[in-house]
Amino acid sequence: MLKLYRTLYIKLYVLAKSLSCARQLHTLRYLLIALLVSIALSYSLSAFNLAHAEESIQDLKARIKSLESELSRRPKDPSAYPIPKSLTFCGDKIDLRKGDMQKRFELEVIKIIKNRYQVHLYIKRATAVFPEIEDIAKELNTCADLKFLAVVESALKPKVVSRAKATGWWQFMPATAKGFKLKVSKGLDERSDLRASTKAALTYLKRLYKRFDSWPLAMAGYNTGPNRLKRSSKKQKRGSFWDLDLYTEAERYSPRVLAMYYVLTHLKDYDFAKNLDDGWPQEPLVTYRVKLPKSKYQEVKYVTKTIKVKPPKSRDRKKRRKSKRSRTQTRKLKKKVLTVSSKLNYNTVAIALDVPVRDLRRYNPHLQGKHLPLDVAFNLYLPPSRSEYLMKHFPGHSGQAVHRNKAARELNTKLAPSAKVTERIILDHSLQSNSIEKAIKQLGGSINNTYQVKSGDQLWQIAARAQLSISQLKKINQLGPLSVLKVGQRLKLKLD
Incomplete structure (x- = not known):
């Protein structure tokens, strides 16, 4: 028995020496004290207490095992992680052994793996975003590895x-964005529109690669501007990115992208449990191209306002006396006021398309403000099976999708022929005749009758379908x- 205690004590002591974390050392000290107390008690207690001591030893063994397994999961010292001597990015082999290339690359790798929680978030987001970027890269016949630049x-x-x-x-400046028709x-x-901005960014990077014939130079040109990079190259008479003396941000940019590419494609080597496919799943979305005419949805009004104006001072005494009698004058101003139809605010559109308002904004981060933009074509991202709603509520729209993302293609859902499309808010004033009667019939009531509330119904939904306000x-x-x-x-949908 004493021999067993001795071996257990030595094992704990060796483990305590190997630990660096203060909290873990503190825990093991308590374990050692507990072991010593149990040894002292084992000699003084009876056979009954000895059995109890053996149970505590088994408990201590289990704790040691859990500590060892936890230690194996902890990140290693940065020097223990592999740093490659060369890597292949977009088909180009980059040798990192020349000059200070290895040092610059390793510095960026250490900075990335230092914040492990942030890398975990990159992995979570990449699952949904990367397939879309890969699709566009395939369309443009360019390198898919450029997706790590977006990270x-x-x-x-x-x-x-x-x-x-x-x-x-892709962090476009306003002038650059307009140059690429964003x-x-x-x-x-459209800088926040994934498809539109990715097309612009990959086209830009493709042009830069054609100009500089090097991916590190093309990426540096994306960051600092191609003309500025060209001037530095001419001035220093150097053609390689690694030999150029640039400002700190530009010098670090290409090594950072390469380091991000290497870490996220070798996650297991850096003790990350998850892969790029284990993040938040991609939601199935269908892209529609929409353009709303101003003539239908914008109202132009001229408001006449009467304002008081003080008369100008005159040098002539007689005129001054007259001006004192009528110190203020009235003048009429005609002001042009443009108002967008309330039918186009996001709440109304979300109800019409049968999508929660929060989801509509989340799917379309490029749409800002309170109303949909007018007289300009834009991408509208919606869940599958919404083409019927689009055709119904946006007169003139064909309901044809421009693109389906990977999740939507896999899902391949179609609106069932038996499914009813409920009458919702009509966005065109010319189509509002008898719409309330139609809505009431499709809600399950008659014009003179009432509507019976079902499970899940809300007052605003019933009001919207019946084309009434909540207050009405x-x-x-x-x-x-x-x-x-x-x-x-039972709710009345029309006054008797």
Whole structure:
């Protein structure tokens, strides 16, 4: 028995020496004290207590095993992780043994793996975003490895804004974005549109590679600007990115992208449990191209306002006396006021397309403000089986999808022929005749009758389908501010 205690004590002592974490050492000290106390007690206690001591030893063994397994899962010292001597990026082999290339690359690798929680978030987001970038890279016949540049630029978040006012997935400046036909306005910013901005970014990088014939130089040109990079290259008479003396951010940019590429493609080597396919799954989305005419949805009004104006001072005494009598004059101003139809606010559109408002905004981060943009074509991302709603509520739209993402293609859902498309808010004023009667019939009631509340119904949904405001529906049914809908309750949809 004493021999068993001795071996266990030595094992604990060796484990305590190998640990660096103060908390773990503190825990093991308590374990050693507990072991010594149990040894002292084992000599003084009877055979009954000896059996109890053996149980505590087994418990200690289990604790030691759990500590060892936890230690094996902990990240190693940075020097223990592999640093390659060369790597292949977009088909180009880059030898890192020349000059200080290895040092610059290793510095970026250490900075990436230092913040392991952030890398975990990159993995989570990449599962949904990377397939879309790969599809566009295939369309443009360019390198798919450039997707790691988006990780460095925006951490795969659509609405990131830098100090220099660069925005979106690929951090385009406003002038550069307009040069690649990305629309940047008050209600629409296509720098946050994944498909549109990715096409622009990959086209830009493809041109830069054609110009510099080197991916590190092309990526540095994307960051600092191609003309500035060309001037530095001419001035220093150096053609390689690794030999150029640039400002710190530009010098670190290409090694950072290469380090991000290497770490995220060798996650197991850096003790990450998950792969790039184990993140948040991609939601099935269908892309529609929409353009709303101003003539239908914008109202132009001229408002005449009467304002008081003080008369100008005159040098002539007689005129001054007259001006004192009428110190203020009235003048009429004609002011042009543009108002967008309330039918185009996001809440109304979300109800019409049968999509929650929050989801509509989440799917379309490029659409900003309170209303859909007018007289400009833009991408509208919706869940599958929404083409019928689009055709119904956006007159003139064919309902034909421009693109389906990978998840939507796999799902391949189609609107069942037997499924009913409920009558919802009509966005065109010319189609509103008898719409309330149609809506009431499809809700399950008649014009003179009432609607029976079903499980899951909400007051705003019933009001929207019947083309009434919530206040009107409350007034018709004499509902107070604290009234609660009950299943089976009958609501009037029209005044008697």
